[in-house]
Amino acid sequence: MLDEHNLLIGLKQGNEEAFSLLFKAYYKDLVLFGGWYLPDRVACEDIVQSIFLKLWDERSALTITSSLKSYLLKSVRNACLDEIRHQNIIQEHEDYTAHSMIYREVDIDHYILYSDLQKYVEKVLKIMPEAYREAFLLSRNEGLKYREIAEKLQVSERTVEVRMSKALELLRKYLKEFLV
Amino acid sequence: MINTELHDTDEFINLWQITHPAFNPSDIDVEKAEATIRKKIRRRDYFIMKAFLYWQRLAAVLIIPLIVLSAYLYLTRDVAECQETGYQVIKSPYGIFSQVNLPDGSNVWLNGGTELKYPMKFTPGKRLVYLNGEAYFEVTSDTKNPFVVQTNQMELTATGTKFNIEAYADKAQTAVTMVSGKVDVAFGQSPSIPLSVGTRTCYNGQTGQQTLEQTNPYKWYAWKDGLMIFRDDSLGYVFNRLEQTFNVKIILKDPTLSNDLYRATFEDESLDEIIRLLEMTAPIKFVFQKRSKTIDGYYEKQKIDVYRI
Structure with missing residues (x-):
């Protein structure tokens, strides 16, 4: 685990090593988090880089009341939403969220990062019943909507819904153990 | 849509996000990104440094003449x-x-x-x-x-x-x-x-x-007490004193007068009074000249001619 407190102190003193460690630890996860709002990898990478640049510039005046993770997530979310507004691509965004998941606010303070869970997700998927895994992977890897999955698997849309729910339920149950 | 009762929680949204990344996580090149950001920081620091050096040079350009000027003023200062x-x-x-x-x-x-x-x-x-x-x-x-x-x-x-x-x-x-x-x-x-x-x-x-x-x-x-004391002093000296005290110019029409010795003490007397006393006790005569004006319109010092009788 990162000693975030010491890294922040190092950052405030202009320690490039600390900055590098923080960058390596959070960059990928933040870009992926930004993807939730703005499905454009290059745009998300630009946003996250400018957030880190700002973090470096304002390091001496930095006051983070919550955690650095929350601070960064909030920054990414706000920047992405700003970017969406600027590009006036709200329409596209809605199309995207419609096929993936309901668009709503996330609990940033308790957010679990991609890299925290990724390796466990694969493990849980392996021990999951085939039917659930199949539906889940089609949704995840190919970005198919429930209707499309139902067609592909020759089952009803309702069945897909149930299988997906079961898969997520199992993931949640097992991942909770890892997260404790 | 997913069963909302069960899944519409922060936890599930979080889980969904993680398991459904918008783009392939392996496309994200952290090292390349770090190199990019480091380059940006360095370039900006370079510009800051350049700006600093520019001002420093400008300051040097300004300070050298300033030093020269200061030294010049210091060395040539009018005591x-x-x-x-x-x-x-x-x-x-x-x-x-x-x-x-x-x-x-x-x-x-x-x-x-x-x-x-x-x-x-x-x-x-x-x-x-x-x-x-x-x-x-x-x-x-x-x-x-x-x-x-x-x-x-x-x-x-x-x-x-x-x-x-x-x-x-x-x-x-x-x-x-x-x-x-x-x-x-x-x-x-x-x-x-x-x-x-x-x-x-x-x-x-x-x-x-x-x-x-x-x-x-x-x-x-004794002048400081308003007294003029003459003890066997030459008339030249007496007239000097009078000139000084009364802001007049006394002109000796007979130069030999200045060596005559004189003895007197005047106390708070006016010039007219002193002249009257001098005329009584010495063989001399004072004649006041008509006061002329300077080109500025001011009256010149009163001139008094002294004749031996």
């Missing part, structure tokens, strides 16, 4: 001008006596047509004043900080003492009369000599001649 800043100048016009209290507590009486320059605050080691004209000094005793009077052709050094100095810059003669204490006087370029009480020394800047005589000192500084 008198420098001193002017902290100095006080008291002028007593012809016909008027003035009394000055100096910062060290010394008292100075200025006769007509006299100018005294002194610092607002004496520097330690030397209480230096400049005199042009006639003045009577009562100097506060301070052996550590001698009191120095500088005139056109003399430097007088005293610690605590009373003396009278006649040193009008437009007159050849400079004289010092010792009343009490002890002073050292240096005329012109000569070394300083001590003066004792009751002596009067005169120096003629044109001839370089120096005389020393015993005298009744009060006669020489």
Whole structure:
């Protein structure tokens, strides 16, 4: 685990090593988090880089009341939403969220990062019943909507819904153990 | 859509997000991104440094002439001008006596047509004043900080003492009369000599001649009390005194008059009264000239012709 407190102190003193460690630890996860709002990898990478640049510039005046993770997530979310507004691509965004998941606010303070869970997700998927895994992977890897999955698997849309729910339920149950 | 009852929680949204990334996580090149951001930081630091160096160079460009100018002003500074800043100048016009209290507590009486320059605050080691004209000094005793009077052709050094100095810059003669204490006087370029009480020394800047005589000192500084005391003094001297006291110009129509000796004491008498007394007691006659105006519209000094009868 990162000693975030010491890294922040190092950052405030202009320690490039600390900055590098923080960058390596959070960059990928933040870009992926930004993807939730703005499905454009290059745009998300630009946003996250400018957030880190700002973090470096304002390091001496930095006051983070919550955690650095929350601070960064909030920054990414706000920047992405700003970017969406600027590009006036709200329409596209809605199309995207419609096929993936309901668009709503996330609990940033308790957010679990991609890299925290990724390796466990694969493990849980392996021990999951085939039917659930199949539906889940089609949704995840190919970005198919429930209707499309139902067609592909020759089952009803309702069945897909149930299988997906079961898969997520199992993931949640097992991942909770890892997260404790 | 997913079963909302079960899944519409922060936890599930979080889980969904993680398991359904918008783009392939392996497409994200962290190292490349870090290199990019480091380059950005360095380039910006470089510009900041460049801006700093630019200002530094500009400052250097500005500071060199500034130093040269300062050095020039310092080296060529006008000494008198420098001193002017902290100095006080008291002028007593012809016909008027003035009394000055100096910062060290010394008292100075200025006769007509006299100018005294002194610092607002004496520097330690030397209480230096400049005199042009006639003045009577009562100097506060301070052996550590001698009191120095500088005139056109003399430097007088005293610690605590009373003396009278006649040193009008437009007159050849400079004289010092010792009343009490002890002073050292240096005329012109000569070394300083001590003066004792009751002596009067005169120096003629044109001839370089120096005389020393015993005298009744009060006669020489009685002017400060409004008295004019003449004891076998030449009429030339008497007329000088009158000129000084009453701001007039007395013209001797017969040069031999100036050597006639005269004896009198005047106290708070007007010029008219003194002239009347002189005409009564000496074979002379005064004639007031008509006062003429200068081009500026001011009246010139009253001129009085003196004839031998």
